Amino acid sequence: MDTQTHRAGHVAVIGRPNVGKSTLVNALVGADLSIVSNRPQTTRHRLLGIATVPGGQLVLVDTPGIHREGGKRPSSALNRVLNRAARGALEGVDAAALVVEAGRWDEEDALAFDTLRESGLPVVLVVNQVDRIADKARLLPYLKQVTEGRDFAAVHPISALRRQGLEPLVGSLLSLLPEQAPLYGEDEITDRSQRFLAGELVREQLMRQLGDELPYATTVEIETFTEEPSPKAGVLYRIGAVIWVEREGQKAIVIGKGGARLREIGRRARERMEQLFDAKVFLQTWVRVREGWSDDESALRTLGYGD
Numbered sequence: 038m039d040t041q042t043h044r045a046g047h048v049a050v051i052g053r054p055n056v057g058k059s060t061l062v063n064a065l066v067g068a069d070l071s072i073v074s075n076r077p078q079t080t081r082h083r084l085l086g087i088a089t090v091p092g093g094q095l096v097l098v099d100t101p102g103i104h105r106e107g108g109k110r111p112s113s114a115l116n117r118v119l120n121r122a123a124r125g126a127l128e129g130v131d132a133a134a135l136v137v138e139a140g141r142w143d144e145e146d147a148l149a150f151d152t153l154r155e156s157g158l159p160v161v162l163v164v165n166q167v168d169r170i171a172d173k174a175r176l177l178p179y180l181k182q183v184t185e186g187r188d189f190a191a192v193h194p195i196s197a198l199r200r201q202g203l204e205p206l207v208g209s210l211l212s213l214l215p216e217q218a219p220l221y222g223e224d225e226i227t228d229r230s231q232r233f234l235a236g237e238l239v240r241e242q243l244m245r246q247l248g249d250e251l252p253y254a255t256t257v258e259i260e261t262f263t264e265e266p267s268p269k270a271g272v273l274y275r276i277g278a279v280i281w282v283e284r285e286g287q288k289a290i291v292i293g294k295g296g297a298r299l300r301e302i303g304r305r306a307r308e309r310m311e312q313l314f315d316a317k318v319f320l321q322t323w324v325r326v327r328e329g330w331s332d333d334e335s336a337l338r339t340l341g342y343g344d
C-alpha cells in the first residue's frame with residue numbers, strides 16, 4: 038500500500054437526534070455496513086462504521102456528550118467542565134462532521150460547533166435533508182447565516198436519504214485526515230456480524246431499561262460467542278456478554294434489586310437475538326467494574342452530569 042497518498046483517521050459524527058446521522062453513516066459506508074467485530078469497545082467512542090474509499094479510510098465514531106440536548110448555554114464554570122469532558126471524548130478524533138437539518142440552526146447546534154472548535158477539531162458542516170427544501174434559493178441565505186463568523190473547514194449541503202452530495206463530502210473529510218495507512222485491515226472488517234449485533238442488542242436493552250440512569254461510560258463486550266447444533270432449533274448460540282461500568286455503585290444500578298434488572302435486560306436481549314438469528318440463544322450477562330476512566334467524568338458527576 039502506498040502510504041504517501043493514503044489518508045485515514047477518525048471522524049466524529051455529531052448532531053441532534055433524528056437529524057439523519059445513521060442514514061448518513063449507512064450511506065457513506067455502503068450497503069454492507071462494515072464494522073469491526075472482533076475488538077472490544079474499550080475506547081470512549083462507539084464505532085459507527087468504516088468507509089473505505091480509494092485513497093482513504095474514514096472511521097466514523099459517535100462521541101456521546103458533545104451534543105447537549107436542550108441547547109441552553111451553561112454557566113461558564115459548568116461549561117469548562119463540560120468542555121473538558123468533551124475534549125476527553127474527542128481524544129484521538131481527527132475531524133468532526135456536524136450534521137444539521139437544512140433550514141434549521143439553533144442554540145443547540147451553535148453549542149455543538151463551539152465545543153468542537155474549542156477542542157481544536159476542524160469541523161465540516163453537513164447540511165442534511167436538502168431534498169426537503171423545495172425552493173433551493175432559500176438555502177443560500179441559510180448557509181450564509183450559519184457560516185457567518187464560524188470557521189467551518191467545509192460546508193456540504195447533502196441528502197443522506199437520496200445519497201446526494203456525498204462524494205464531495207467524503208473528499209473534504211479525507212483531506213482533514215493524516216496521511217497514513219488504513220487503521221483497520223480488510224481482515225478485521227466484516228459485515229455486521231452476529232457477534233457485533235449481540236453486543237448492540239444488549240446495549241439497546243440497557244438504554245431502554247435504564248434510560249437516564251445509564252452510566253455514561255458503560256460499554257458492552259461480547260466475551261464468548263460459540264455456535265453448536267441444536268436438535269430443536271437447528272442452531273444454538275452460547276453468548277457471554279460483559280457490561281462494563283466504572284464504579285461499584287453503577288454496577289448495583291445495572292443489576293437492580295435482587296438482580297431483577299439485569300435478568301430483564303438479559304431476557305429481552307436474548308429474545309431479540311433469537312428473533313434476529315432465527316436460532317436458540319443461551320445468553321449470560323455479567324456486570325464488571327473497570328475503574329479509573331477519567332477524572333473529568335467524576336467532576337461531571339459531582340455536578341450531576343455524566344451519569
Ligand SMILES: Nc1nc2c(ncn2[C@@H]2O[C@H](COP(=O)(O)OP(=O)(O)OP(=O)(O)O)[C@@H](O)[C@H]2O)c(=O)[nH]1
Pocket residue numbers: 052053054055056057058059060061165166167168169195196197198199
Ligand atoms: N427527507 C430526508 N429524510 C432524511 C434524510 N436523512 C435522514 N432522513 C430521515 O430522518 C429520520 C431520522 O434519520 P436517522 O438517520 O435515524 O437520524 P439520527 O440522527 O441517526 O437519529 P438518532 O439515532 O435519533 O440520533 C429517518 O426517518 C430518515 O429516513 C434526508 O436526507 N432527507
